[in-house]
Amino acid sequence: MNVKRYLLVGAMVASIPCAVAEKPNVVVIVADDMGYGDLGFTGHPHIKTPHLDALSKGGASFQHFYSPAQVCSPTRAAMMTGRMPHRHGIYSFIGGSSGNLTHLPKKEVTLPQLLRKNGYQTAIIGKWHCSLLQVQMKNDQIPSMDHYGFDYWFCSDDNAKILDKPGWLRNGKSEGAKSGLAANVVGKEAVHWLKNVRNPEKPFIQFVHFYEPHWYVEAPKEDVQDYLKAATANRSEAIYFGAITNVDREVGRITGALKELGLIDNTLILFSSDHGPAKLGKGKADRNYGTATPYRGNKYGLWDGSIHVPGIAHWPSKVKAGLNVTTPAGSIDWLPTICEVTGTALPGSLELDGQSFYSLLQGKKMLRKKPLQWHHYNTNAKNRPNPNAVLRRGDYVICGFYDPETQLRAASWKVKHIEKIKNGKLVKFALYDITKDPQQTKDIATSEPQLFKAMLKELVESHQQYQKEAVGWNGVTPVYP
Structure with a gap:
């Protein structure tokens, strides 16, 4: 996509x-x-x-x-x-x-x-x-x-x-x-x-x-x-x-x-x-x-x-x-x-x-041109395992995870973290129906293979775009790709 x-x-x-x-x-x-x-x-x-x-x-x-x-x-x-x-x-x-x-x-x-x-x-x-x-x-x-x-x-x-x-x-x-x-x-x-x-x-x-x-x-x-x-x-x-x-x-x-x-x-x-x-x-x-x-x-x-x-x-x-x-x-x-x-x-x-x-x-419908999505390079000890990329379409949420051994575990931003943003790799995925499973305990990827395939493609492409376009910093100066 x-x-x-x-x-x-x-x-x-x-x-x-x-x-x-x-x-x-x-x-x-x-x-x-x-x-x-x-x-x-x-x-x-x-x-x-x-x-x-x-x-x-x-x-x-x-x-x-x-x-x-x-x-x-x-x-x-x-x-x-x-x-x-x-x-x-x-x-x-x-x-x-x-x-x-x-x-x-x-x-x-x-x-x-x-x-x-x-x-x-x-x-x-x-x-x-x-x-x-x-x-x-x-x-x-x-x-x-x-x-x-x-x-x-x-x-x-x-x-x-x-x-x-x-x-x-x-x-x-x-x-x-x-x-x-x-x-x-x-x-x-x-x-x-x-x-x-x-x-x-x-x-x-x-x-x-x-x-x-x-x-x-x-x-x-x-x-x-x-x-x-x-x-x-x-x-x-x-x-x-x-x-x-x-x-x-x-x-x-x-x-x-x-x-x-x-x-x-x-x-x-x-x-x-x-x-x-x-x-x-x-x-x-x-x-x-x-x-x-x-x-x-x-x-x-x-x-x-x-x-x-x-x-x-x-x-x-x-x-x-x-x-x-x-x-x-x-x-x-x-x-x-x-x-x-x-x-x-x-x-x-x-x-x-x-x-x-x-x-x-106004009580009308809205056709979302682009899905709601989130990407984050690190995780936190209180939340592990924690998704690093998430995308929502309708009732469904797909989550992507980095390798837990390579996840950054620092909360505050440091300039060197741009390397993690640019190079992190999603290695695991899960699909949830958030309206039926708000606690995200039941991965339905295997029971909804076509939906999972479509949303997986969308998530991976959006994450790659995120990494490509991510702004870095050189001291006080933002560095644009």
């Missing part, structure tokens, strides 16, 4: 803007390390998420929504570009070292850039993680947030500390630490921008990226006590539950502000997580009680639960309440979808891996 042709066709289809009488506003809300099963509307028996449940009930809820990668930085770069990690060169999380120069390359076209050209205000509140901001501001070779398309930004590089988070920057100026929990800081700042900074005469896109429930997990004391009384005797678990409820509360604060300002009906709100939940460790401070139920896997892997995440699209004037979307889609599709609904044209030469799912929000 010609993957290049898929990309070109997808790009041409996505480049046709729709006619929109009044440009809608867009709010993109992303949680960090939140599992598919961590919310009320996805079936968690204890965690209370009334505001996200209401968004789901009042709009479209995706049953099969996916993140573009299994860790944060490559996912966030893909959300901004509609392109998979091998195209933008961010393959794993960007570690906190002051010498880490990895960044979203200057040549990449971002969603905020495109919308700003179309008259939109652009803002991001919370986690960025497509570069280290403190490094970025001291190195002219790393693009600025203005270059990436943001008129306004309020972010911190400290992605782990949740209580009294340090390192906040507002439009490049240091504001130091902010007291309280990160979710409450982000929610408050998002509302501040909506009410006090935004120009009411122009449409806007606002990215609200929470840091929770990423480790170190923290929560309001009141929520912890409530969960200890009603749901669990495990304090660490209660803290995790409370962290998600606190994020939900801030989502309610933001939607409340949109209602107060009379903006809710013409605002498309998109919600998801950057990948699946972190796996519970053995340390006393480990509070990673997230779940991908009913799917297998967690953060760092490519089992379905590693990348199968919650997905909501809420837009009262356009999206029917209670819409249940069963067609697979993902946040890799956000850029072309948002461009379509806002009437924003895409450059004709731009190769996208995502595709607009606006037709799904």
Whole structure:
């Protein structure tokens, strides 16, 4: 199957803007390390998420929504570009070292850039993680947030500390630490921008990226006590539950502000997580009680639960309440979808891996030009054996594995890892019906030989293309094939 042709066709289809009488506003809300099963509307028996449940009930809820990668930085770069990690060169999380120069390359076209050209205000509140901001501001070779398309930004590089988070920057100026929990800081700042900074005469896109429930997990004391009384005797678990409820509360604060300002009906709100939940460790401070139920896997892997995440699209004037979307889609599709609904044209030469799912929000079908797929060069000790290449078509998922003896077992990115990306070989394969077997325990390759043969060919060809096109790095400079 010609993957290049898929990309070109997808790009041409996505480049046709729709006619929109009044440009809608867009709010993109992303949680960090939140599992598919961590919310009320996805079936968690204890965690209370009334505001996200209401968004789901009042709009479209995706049953099969996916993140573009299994860790944060490559996912966030893909959300901004509609392109998979091998195209933008961010393959794993960007570690906190002051010498880490990895960044979203200057040549990449971002969603905020495109919308700003179309008259939109652009803002991001919370986690960025497509570069280290403190490094970025001291190195002219790393693009600025203005270059990436943001008129306004309020972010911190400290992605782990949740209580009294340090390192906040507002439009490049240091504001130091902010007291309280990160979710409450982000929610408050998002509302501040909506009410006090935004120009009411122009449409806007606002990215609200929470840091929770990423480790170190923290929560309001009141929520912890409530969960200890009603749901669990495990304090660490209660803290995790409370962290998600606190994020939900801030989502309610933001939607409340949109209602107060009379903006809710013409605002498309998109919600998801950057990948699946972190796996519970053995340390006393480990509070990673997230779940991908009913799917297998967690953060760092490519089992379905590693990348199968919650997905909501809420837009009262356009999206029917209670819409249940069963067609697979993902946040890799956000850029072309948002461009379509806002009437924003895409450059004709731009190769996208995502595709607009606006037709799904209208209750129509979507013929996916290119399958959802994932490729990752390493594995993690907590997930072995772990797939290195995955492709989904309809209800079916095919997984490819490298030789376990040669799999890289490092989580964070190093420049030398490009050799593994370029030279890794798939030696084992398995086929699953993800709707009937969400835990991926029954390989149906032998019982579905024709399907397996077709999907195997597609997976191998796409993985070869991934290896051929993978961007490398020479210090601060991306190296394109």
